[in-house]
Amino acid sequence: MTSKYSIVTSDLTVKALQDSGYKSTAHAIAELIDNGIEAGADLVELFVVESTDRPSQRSRHRVEKIAVLDNGSGMDPETLRQSLRFGAGTRQQRKGIGRFGVGLPNSSISQCDRVDVWSWTNGPDNALHTYLDLTEVRGGLEEVPEPKLDGVPDEWQALAEGLGTSGTLVQWTQLERVQWRGAEATLANTESLIGRIYRRLIAEGTRIKLVPARGWAPLPGVRDARPNDPLYLMSPSATPAPFDTKPMFRPFGAGNVGEIGVERFMVHGADGNEYPVFVRSSIAVDAARRPDIGGEEWPKAVSPSLNPGEAPWGKHAAKNLGISLIRANRELDLDTGWTNSYDPVERWWGVEIDFPPALDEVFGVTNNKQAATIFSDLAHFNWREEAAGLTWDEFREQLREEGDRRLPLIEIVYHIREKLLGKLRSDLADQTRGTRANRKRHEDVETKAEEAVKRRRVETKPSFTDTLAEQVTEEESKEIQLENLVETHKYTPADAQRIIEESIQQGKHVRLLTSRNPDSPAFFNIDYIPNLLQVTLNQDHPVYADLIAVLDGDIDGATKEELAERLRSAAGAFKLLLMSWARFEDELPDKPRERAKKMRQDWGRIASDFLGADEADDEDDE
Structure with a gap:
């Protein structure tokens, strides 16, 4: 008896085909839609059909069939048979959306154990039918079954809208690897991707109809996929209101x-x-x-x-x-x-x-x-x-x-x-940057700084901004602030006016802002305004990007790992900032270096006062 020593067993071949790299069930379905569009279809229908049976009353109905039907040009017997061969598709030219002719069998086998295809060029009752069944492939089947005359099942004809003189129906059953259990869950998770992949074609008039069903009865929720444009320039689109009817x-x-x-x-x-x-x-x-x-x-x-x-x-x-x-x-x-x-x-x-x-x-x-x-x-x-x-x-x-x-x-x-x-x-x-929500992130810092300034006013002689305040009226100070915010820091007049009013209402004599200043080597700048000390963080300086923005950014949706990485990154940036100051002193001549050292020590003392504001408040409370 002569033994056969195949290089690859049929089981291994099937496993390799099933693991063909589709990111999701939705991506695999997209391959079927591609085929319909390449065949010239202007209507492609995606059916997700649940079983009428459930293991128990509390169990959900499970998807038992997925099918894609198009009203494209259909296939002759040879083309139909070739369409289920791996790597032998009919659209390998570099003009349309197809590529390499592997889409139909690869995508199907990645999701199910059996795929049936009906295709017709002279009405659905005259369709040709063939299939792939993994049980038969594992058993040694080596050829795609020869297509036979077999009309599209009556149930599909009753459910479909787009049956025409020509078209193709692809049906998946024995759904072993589909991600979602119910029809609506499958369509909801598929709809966003389908709307995004085919957004241009949908906007140009191609319809992709989504049909949930149970047994052979449509469920509520039958609809056409809408464009999902990540550039948000299309309208109408699937974007939530009010941007469903206008670009976002x-x-x-x-x-x-x-x-x-x-x-x-x-x-x-x-x-x-x-x-x-x-x-x-x-x-x-x-x-x-x-x-x-x-x-x-x-x-x-x-x-x-x-x-x-x-x-x-x-x-x-x-x-x-x-x-x-x-x-x-x-x-x-x-x-x-x-x-x-x-x-x-x-x-x-x-x-x-x-x-x-x-x-x-x-x-x-x-x-x-x-x-x-x-x-x-x-x-x-x-x-x-x-x-x-x-x-x-x-x-x-x-x-x-x-x-x-x-x-x-x-x-x-x-x-x-x-x-x-x-x-x-x-x-x-x-x-x-001028909105109330954006300004709110600075409020705690401004409040603590205000307390520190109040204490220092008692302990030290008047500051420069205190002296300036004695020379102008409150209205003149507001005019100076408005000009500074609009002309120097490019806030809108409305935002600038609101910022000024908020400072006055809160009784603050300090303000922290962000500003664009690409020509300045400083990572923050100071504006001395009558009765107001204003610090502006330079958004164009690396310190802002590497330290402030990392720490001050929104944390909605961030994971613990991402937050931890942000802290590590910011700590590293702060340490480099200190090292840059050390190098600054190191490069100075003797006398300026001594002055810089004294400035650093004086700044450190004032920093202790500002950063220790909470402790001082606690002592006062006692």
Whole structure:
């Protein structure tokens, strides 16, 4: 008897196919929708069907079938049979959204043990049918069963809306690996991804209908998927009200193609030809983050004191963090590697990279169309480390001379990292720095500083601001403050007026603010105003980014690990700050160094007074 020694057993083959790398059931379903769209469908229906039986009264109904039906061109017998072969698809050209022809079998087997396909070109009653069953594959089945004439089951015909002269129905059963139990849970978790992946096509008129069912009866909740745009420029969209009918963001940046917020880069493909890559960017409108914008009514159901990130539209934006990679009008991935995960402000910007299939090798597009690995790997690329002292222009020329194939992507990354994200983040910081909610984080510090100033007024001679106060009226002081806040620190007149009134109402003679001052080497500046000592933290100084922003940022949604890392990072920045002062003294000549030493000691004594304000209050209470 002759034994067979297969290199790979059928069981191992099946296991490998099941572990084909789909991120979720929703991503696998997207492969089926791709096929319908590539076949020219303008309606794709996604059915999630629950069983009518339950193990007990308290048990939930379990999904027993998932199906995708399209009204595309359908398939002939040869094409249908080929469609269930791994790596033998019919759409391997680099024009549409398909890639490598592995989508239908790979995505199906990743979720179920049996997939049935009906396809027709002359009415659903004349459909051809074939299937893959993993039990048969494990038993040695080596060929896709030959398609046979078998009309689309009556139950599906009754449930469907889009049955036409031609089309395809893919049905999954024996759902061993589907993530969610019920029909609505499956659709709810799929809808956001489907709306995002196909947002452009949906906006252009392609319908993707979502149908929950039990047995063969539709359940409440039948609807069409709406665009889910991480750039928040589309309307209407799936964004919560009031931004479901108007854009929540606006285009950001001048652009280089005559369109605001759009930059074009020309990139050579593997075929030697040049192709355009478009980088689009957007930023939240003021009304998404502030309840006090004239003409933009804040929803009555949402408290104006609520952190905008906790509003329904803010929570929606938190789920769309990252850079969206678009290929052939279809999203591949929403890459979070570019975001500061601990910073809630990151949700308020959007960036999209749009490239054609001809650049698949350059970007590193995966077979299952879920990532562009070469581009994503550059998310943490630090050109300065690799440049070893060269300027950007010198480094770029070096890469060009060396023929580095990454150069076009590195140039795009440079644009995003060095020009785009920094400006987006600084503009977002400016957008709310004058709001009541933003100012509130300084209140405790101002209150403690005010107590310390009161004590020192008793113990020391009048300060410079005390002396200035004797020379002007209260109204003149308010005018000086208004001019300072608006002209010097670029607050809006309304924000500036409110800040002044708050200080007066609270009886404060100290104020802490943030300000933009890229030309100043100081990490904080002091304004001496009659009866007011004002400190402004320079947001353009590294100390602000590495210390203040890390500690002062919102903590909503941050994990313990992220918070611990923020503390470690801030502690390191503070220690470096002290070392920088030490080096400052070290570089001074003898006499100035002695003066600096005395200043440091005097400042230390006053710092003890300010930081010990709570202890002094406790002693007074006793």
